[in-house]
Amino acid sequence: MNIVGQNIKRVDAHAKVNGRAIYPQDIYLENMLYGVTLRSSKPHAYFKINLEKALKIDGVIRIFTAKDVPYNHHGVVFKDHEVFCREKVRRVGDPIAFIVAQTEKIAKKALAQIEVEYEELPAVFDPELAMKEDSVKVHDNDSNIVHHFKIRNGNVDKAFEESDIIVEREYKVPQVDHVFLQTESGVATIDEEDNILIYTATQYPHYDVIEVAEALEIEKDKVKIINCAVGGAFGGREDIMLQIHLGLAAKELKRPIKTVYSREESFQAHSKRHSMIMKYKSGVTKDGKLKALKVNIVGDTGAYASWAINVLRKAGVHATGPYEVENVWVDSYAVYTNNPFSGAMRGFGATQVPVAYEQQMDILAKELNIDPVEFRLKNIFKKGSKTATNQILNESIVIEKCINEVKKHIDFNKTGTGIGAMFYGTGYGNGFPDISNAKVVLNKDGKIEIYVGATEVGQGAKTVMCQIGAEVLNINVDDIILISEDTSITPDAGTAAASRQTYNTGNAVKLACEKLKDEISKKFDINNISLKEIYKKIDKESLIKEATFIASTTTMDVESGIGNPYWPYTFGACGVEVDVDEKTGEIKILKAVVAQDVGKAINPNLIEGQIDGGFAMGLGYALMEDLKVIDGEIKNKKLSKYLIPTSLDTIDLIKIIIEEEESSGPFGAKGIGEPVMVYVAPAILNAVASKLGKRAYEIPLTPDKVVKLIKMKDIKE
Known part of the structure; x- marks a missing residue:
């Protein structure tokens, strides 16, 4: 192989080194407003808020709360998060309100003037205690046990009887943070077609589209996520953070809104390792x-x-x-x-x-x-x-x-x-549909455009996809243009997680490029004619190929x-x-x-x-x-x-x-x-x-x- 196996320089390296890579906090738009989030200081409580003082501050445009969200829920598996807590908080850091103002300084001043009255509730912090029937319930469920996974294979009791040595120990590992270099940030605006356009850094932009659309009760094709350069993720950008807040504000105010979390807020906002x-x-x-x-x-x-x-x-x-x-x-x-x-x-x-x-x-x-x-x-x-x-x-x-x-x-x-x-x-x-889609196009300049929603979170996905495409088509990596940022033009390739992008999406890219190569080979010897010449001589529709790859696993017996x-x-x-x-x-x-x-x-x-x-x-x-x-x-x-x-x-x-x-x-x-x-x-x-x-x-x-x-x-x- 000519390209696969080679130490090709990262295709995004120069932009990151010379400062040209665009992160969400780098974006400034005309007439832009700034948003900050009010978060709970209590782990479990009913609450009431008084916005009067904050709304009187000059430069405060609006304060959004639960009543402003059409469908006030989100979550990657269960919709157990509220976009803004309506009457009860369940952890320190829960979002309660979103203040939008002319400047970030004014928004933070208003944040300090919001009066929150808490009626504290008993809380549970020990998961073993939380499993007991008489424990405080975090949600309106009969039990705090979210899931019980079992393996039952062989006869364990008999096997221990036949064992010569038995060792029993208990081990404990803590919650830890992802501490990605770039804290959460984003800008939302309304484009010329009245779509909500959100610039952010996320691990799964296509799922963000779904969550924003569901919360705001609008069609999915009215939401676009532009995934900017991502300064690290490690799993911490899989759950949605500020995207719905920004989308809601932009939709209602018809102006660009920007939010950048501080390091302390980032610690409070996103998930942790279990x-x-x-x-x-x-x-x-x-x-x-x-x-x-x-x-x-x-x-x-x-x-x-x-x-x-x-x-x-x-x-x-x-x-x-x-x-x-x-x-x-x-x-x-x-x-x-x-x-x-x-x-x-x-x-x-x-x-x-x-x-x-x-x-x-x-x-x-x-x-x-x-x-x-x-x-x-x-x-x-x-x-x-x-x-x-x-x-x-x-x-x-x-x-x-x-x-x-x-x-x-x-x-x-x-x-x-x-x-x-x-x-x-x-x-x-566990048999969950693990699907990646890719599209490849030969353009008029003789370059191969690969469209795929595979997020580059620092792992080198962009480079690997280019190498795979270049290897199939026997061209240089420089002749590949990878487009992965815009959900409105890229097919869904799943999340940048589970170490799946090289395997799953790499397969989808390979299959799509093989389809294009096969199409070209019907009429030309691809090794003896330039792609630019091929573009001039072949039907343009046939120069667009799509492919899907689905990983093979089975559902486990419950x-x-x-x-x-x-x-x-x-x-x-x-x-x-x-x-x-x-x-x-x-x-x-x-x-x-x-x-x-x-x-x-x-x-x-x-x-x-x-x-x-x-x-x-x-x-x-x-x-x-x-x-x-x-x-x-x-x-x-x-x-x-x-x-x-x-x-x-x-x-x-x-x-x-x-x-x-x-x-x-x-x-x-x-x-x-x-x-x-x-x-x-x-x-x-x-x-x-x-x-x-x-x-x-x-x-x-x-x-x-x-x-x-x-x-x-x-x-x-």
Whole structure:
């Protein structure tokens, strides 16, 4: 191949480096107004607001509340959010009103003058307590349990009786924030055809169209989303934030409206990674074979469901790790509380469970007096293996290769070393329609235009799609024009999430380009004539081709969890060596290596960039990120308090790309945006346990917790 597999420079690189990339906050329109949002300061309360003082301020144009929204609901799965709370708030940060004024300064002045009278209600912040029948109910439901996912495979009780060693532990992981560089911002206006035009940064612009249209009760074709440059997402831009607020204001006032969230408001506004309480019971025979696994997972989805069903299902499916276990019992719960709401975040449920299953593997190996790496190799998935849901793994199963590559670079006999292994299912899963559409057009200049609603959130989607198209048509990437920003002219390619864009949308682009190539080849030798000449000599309608790709998964049985929930699976392993300052509790990464399965590397440089970013995010998850949510309120909502890794906290990684083509992928490629984070935290935790001889069951493992751990005398491994 000439283009696929090459380190083509990112097609959007120059614009981002020289400042020409247009982010939503860069947009200024004539006669523009500014909007700010009034948010709840209470986690659970009835409320009344008095707008009189605010409306009297010179320059205040209008204040929108629930009564102004035709259909005052939204949500990605359940419509359990209100655009503006009507009479009751369920979390700190709930939107109550939207103030529109001549300037942002005036809008903020008016915000301070709105009087809110709260009648506080009992609240619940512990998800296990929230599951009880007599708990405070967050919504008008009989239970706070949003979803219960189950796997029932084999005879777990009998398998534990036949196990020689049984290990039971409880692990806890916190809510964390995406902390994307660019806070939420947007501009809405009315175009010459009376359409609502919203400039924003989002992961799924076509679904934003649906949510705005539904809330405002207008036709979908009257809403256009222009997806500007996106300064990071990681799942935090899947739930709608300011789009409906801006669309409503523009529709009613017939003037452009702009909103830019502060960092503190961004922390309050968008979703978080689900905190989880994970109870694991693992059984193993004395010859080192995993026999039984029983898992109970409680995920705190906060005040709103968002993607809770999908996240807790994914956690349940991945609860075994990349290991063969014949007898599996999993209960995975998503639970409402009055905490900040949780949703999609890099890894989507498959990031939390490795903190448990990979530490279980090390503990079991120690109990068996077996090398932890060899113990893993004895139990890993191979070609023909069966997962906990009875899915047969037929191809591109390379976890053994990943672990062996990591083993070459880390001496795991050395104190202070640890390994993390993982598998990750691509796409929406569970038979949910996972569809990507693409359109390609040969234009009069001899360029190929690819129209696809695939959001570029920093992962390199634009570049990869151009490489795939160029490879099919045997042209240079410079001859491809990718259009992905405008929902009114691009076909829906689904969300930029679930590591699905390269696989799903890449396939759609490949199919559309193959159709165009086949059409041209009917009359011309495409290698001996320029595309510009072809345009002059062929029917123009035949130079437009469309294609659809649908990922193949099946719906799982509700009671047993049996089925083929995801495809393909991606595999990887991470090894680290750490040092620990026993006086200060500081953990230092001395060495790290990642071996990542990619199917086929479309662009190796982009993959290496993802690995670097995933490692940094995993390090922050393990060692430092702490929202400090107390009684539903985020205390660390500034970057001076919510600490994330800097360049001084991470190191130069050894990055190993493992290629074994997946036949259903475009040129054999798989998606890797999320998997590259999943194995990092467990590898670090296992390394720290190796160094200290004591194990942490809760993250983040901050220096104060390390010192406390060291001082504890009797702590079981």
